[in-house]
Amino acid sequence: DVKVTQSSRYLVKRTGEKVFLECVQDMDHENMFWYRQDPGLGLRLIYFSYDVKMKEKGDIPEGYSVSREKKERFSLILESASTNQTSMYLCASSHKRGGAGYEQYFGPGTRLTVT
């Protein structure tokens, strides 16, 4: 069974704190993704990674950084949390193939509240 896990389901942090969100997949997937999901705005891609130590900016990278030291683990870092980063964060992974066919498998999500 495919499995993507995220370190926390719910997280409450204060403005200015450094926040780490961890994601682990056990499917030996090359690609990993971080999204945030907000009402009315849908899923927005923050960062993604094709391989270990590789990262690329998505549509909304400002205020975030990522780390991928091992193939199975992809971390999202909020360097200095702000209230506008309160959101649902979703991690996903997929195989890397030539052409098309990239179904992504998602974790359960982390609901982050920044006060």
Place this chain on the structure above:
Amino acid sequence: SQELEQSPQSLIVQEGKNLTINCTSSKTLYGLYWYKQKYGEGLIFLMMLQKGGEEKSHEKITAKLDEKKQQSSLHITASQPSHAGIYLCGADVLYNQGGKLIFGQGTELSVKP
């Protein structure tokens, strides 16, 4: 405007009724993915369509891809309360670009017993 438009945005149906959700892309589709999300949880992968005219079914859910119209439809037959949730379509519109998908806004389905 959205690159991937879903309609309707929300739907309330009586248990046992059939329903259809549409997903239309403004770009060429190289792959179309349907997901279901329960409130506050992650997305569950339902099925993937790649070829024009392709049709796949999973239990009472059928999805079709119309490549010419750049559109996919998700049809649920004899809806049940367990079908309730948010249905999202995702699309691969960047061929051989490493798996980035774009997503629709989602369709919220409620099924009244």
